[in-house]
Amino acid sequence: MSYAAPIKDMLFVMQELAGLEDMAGLPGFEEAGLETAQAVLEESSKLCGEVLAPLNVEGDRNPSTWKDGKVTASPGFADAFRQFAAGGWQGVQHPAEYEGQGLPKLIGTACIEMLNASNLAFALCPLLTDGAIEALLTAGSEEQKQTYVPRLISGNWTGTMNLTEPQAGSDLALVRTRAEPQGDGSYRIFGTKIFITWGEHDMADNIVHLVLARTPDAPEGVKGISLFVVPKFLVHADGSLGERNDVHCVSIEHKLGIKASPTAVLQFGDHGGAIGHLIGEENRGLEYMFIMMNAARFAVGMQGVAISDRAYQKAAAYAKERVQSRPVDGSSKQAVSIIHHPDVRRMLSTMRALTEGSRALAYVAAAHSDIAHHHADQAKRAEHLAIYEYLVPIVKGWSTELSVDVTSLGVQVHGGMGFIEETGAAQYYRDARILPIYEGTTAIQANDLVGRKTLRDGGAVAKALLADIAQTVEALKQHKGAAFASMQKHLSRGHDALQTTVAFVVANAKSDPNAVFAGSVAYLKLAGIVLGGWQMARAMLAAQAKLDNDPSFYGAKIATAQFFAEHVLPQAVALEASIVSTKDGEGMLALREDQF
């Protein structure tokens, strides 16, 4: 059940693909080079491997519990959270002026991967707290920032995001929670919020709920939603805690996975109204939420990478140990460890290739975010922001969808033992299943990719990325051997499939929106496969240049990239065929509602 953070692989991606050295050239990141990254990752890996990873299975077997409105976290979690907080891990990417460590998102992303790989349910608490911090930094008053942010960063308090209501899931236009102004600058909040991750627990002194609600005269729909801060315990001017606020956890859910993380139903205002304060301006709540949500969506994408890696590590270890059947090539008369069987090798290679491809794409996206927020040149910032924003729904959607497949393969590698809960492989399969759903389902990510990220700029960012991919294809041509030939062929085909798809989306979105949105998830997956494959190709080129320094490590990078080229990239063509064949009223949408 152990987890060893793949620090060497992480640093390879950071250095060779994501431009770690360039980070140190950005204002404020002068110290953030290789040495810092390595030291941070090594320290993080200790906490994750020694403290959090062993608790993962404990939390699954002993989920958090609810009694009389109070939630008790799984055994050992509160103590682990104190160690996490004491280490300063909540603040890695947050600004030093609020007592964060002010490190690049690129480094923070590697820490987040480790955190989630070691214990997905635990990691959700910091993930949501990060979201609350982002929202407060984005739109809070200076007083709100000073009051809340350092205490969230220190881990004394944690944060939550309260969006969903029973009738309002993906559709936030249907939010009904009310906020009534009290004349003293405060509001009283009334309503029910569901699916609130770590919405109640005993790991911290206070819980800072960020809540979407409507003021009395707000317009209908999404343009009438405001954002409020509603602490579990009211906060005095000096930051000390006051009375219990009127927000109560009435139940927690019985879930398929991530069982240690309490998923709360929160009732606001049953005893006179929960006291809240507006964040930013009225009716701009959704806009603030979206800024924060981009960060949270990226983090959920990393959860996909993380659980994939954990499942891969476990499956590879089992396959090296379990002895069963003679090899098909007759090379032994005795049964051998199953890693020698070609199909087990295929499954492990698939898990590995998808994990490495999705990790590379996410880290590269994180680096774009760092440049977008820290580069001295505004034009550069805008350019990298556009790329980052294009990549976020892909990182979220693709990494999480593939994590379901990867964890499923992890079960399969274990054979019958994989289906027995004590083995542990099944937990990853159960835990992963939420990832393509929360923080916006894959369809919501795909809508975002089509609407805001492709149509709004007429496909400009997509085309710029395609041009970069074409350059990599040219670079591959300079090399000999089967691996480079395969990658060149399949990446080139993938490039063409993505190009055709982007053109189809741009050309048909107005005239045939149903057709375009019916293919939107396929477009997202296609983009993930091609952009992930592109990173694998870049990895291959970088590894080739250093091959002699460490033939085993760099040779494995080349072989894994070849596997990605030959076994993952070909799906791009199938996805393209599926996308462009849809026309309104035919195929995909020809069946009427009553025919289902």
Add this chain to the structure above:
Amino acid sequence: MSYAAPIKDMLFVMQELAGLEDMAGLPGFEEAGLETAQAVLEESSKLCGEVLAPLNVEGDRNPSTWKDGKVTASPGFADAFRQFAAGGWQGVQHPAEYEGQGLPKLIGTACIEMLNASNLAFALCPLLTDGAIEALLTAGSEEQKQTYVPRLISGNWTGTMNLTEPQAGSDLALVRTRAEPQGDGSYRIFGTKIFITWGEHDMADNIVHLVLARTPDAPEGVKGISLFVVPKFLVHADGSLGERNDVHCVSIEHKLGIKASPTAVLQFGDHGGAIGHLIGEENRGLEYMFIMMNAARFAVGMQGVAISDRAYQKAAAYAKERVQSRPVDGSSKQAVSIIHHPDVRRMLSTMRALTEGSRALAYVAAAHSDIAHHHADQAKRAEHLAIYEYLVPIVKGWSTELSVDVTSLGVQVHGGMGFIEETGAAQYYRDARILPIYEGTTAIQANDLVGRKTLRDGGAVAKALLADIAQTVEALKQHKGAAFASMQKHLSRGHDALQTTVAFVVANAKSDPNAVFAGSVAYLKLAGIVLGGWQMARAMLAAQAKLDNDPSFYGAKIATAQFFAEHVLPQAVALEASIVSTKDGEGMLALREDQF
């Protein structure tokens, strides 16, 4: 949580694709035409819908329990089993001379689909009993048949298959259970068997264990395994029950799914030896087991079809009811039920198309089995047997692999609610996960497809099927419209991909076995997609001919086939690329064990 057996769809497949009317032309099946089929299916659907389906969630919440060696089935299961037995449902496909109903496998297969769709964990008990009946009919003495088979068919007793041991899963060469001859024709059995489905329970008077074990002088490996019948209670000559035999359930497993079905660890011979009797000849146990296993593997394939349909029905019902977000084409200013959103439509159509395609292929296989076992002409029998045997690993492997995807889509359609256990969608996702593992993993099926079913006849059966597919492609050309054009294009490409793959397998198996077996699962999936797509094309042609009789029903068949053509069949080309690109020592197998 309800289940409505899709009788109209089932009869469509049976009549239009599987040749139900031809069954009545076979000796012994004179009564087995449409009228009989319809009556049997309607009666079966009542038991399944009213009795078994409501127990499905109960069994998941209250798994079977073990105490002091005794296993108590989930609440309501024993009573339901009595109703199942009283209705004669165990005997549907078994011979009338042993008090079965002697109906074609084609009709029995529809009953098995319903049984599994309504309650997969329950259905496993009859499934294993069917296996025991098949084995006894295949290799038992007349006395053994008379003693055991009628009591198994009546449901007074149930049966099990005891293959797996801790060190012997897929690899039966490693079986260690011993059988010591006692000089009186009986044997004493000693050993531990694991993963024994319904290996102990309180639903029947006796449990008939069929056990693989080695006699003292048996050769090593699979050629030294014999098959024994070891009843839980010894059986007197008159069939009445005697002493408790020395086989005891020492524990049951804590599993990801199918929780109501006890998965037993059975200890044989801890108190002097369990008394058993040889079935057939010594050292031929594996051969008998394989005959039975073909039946069991087919049945597990049907479990895949069944759970897919159950998940589809639930997801479609939810999508019609859940209101969320306005339509992307601007056709309403209000939020609509989510079935109107293109991506939800894509998910439901995918679930439906895969369910219908896998059902059609399985039913057609069942009809081949009926002809293979009942046709008067021996050459005909041999021809259809070869086709059936080619199809069995595909039905098992493809239908179960896709059931994991389909049940995962079922969770996704439900959004956040899908992750909450009370919703019920998650149970199908958990239950389905065992299907690609037990009765031989997908890799084992794929090895069988490559080895016994393709190489042994030099690809002859595969080529005959390809010729039939080519004829269907020609027939499609006679029709106009986008649906037929799409199917013609994609089925034709699929045909070519399968043709190339079969040629690759036949050409390289000897010279490069690692490459061929590394692509074996991809070959299996490709064969499933193309053969399933072929059935969808045949359904399209049949539906077109009857379209005016019932435009909604037959129109839906055409639209679903078009969806399969445009969104499932294109994967064939990607799978082909993956298969033919593998060469020993490169790509798939380039990573050494220590590099994982």
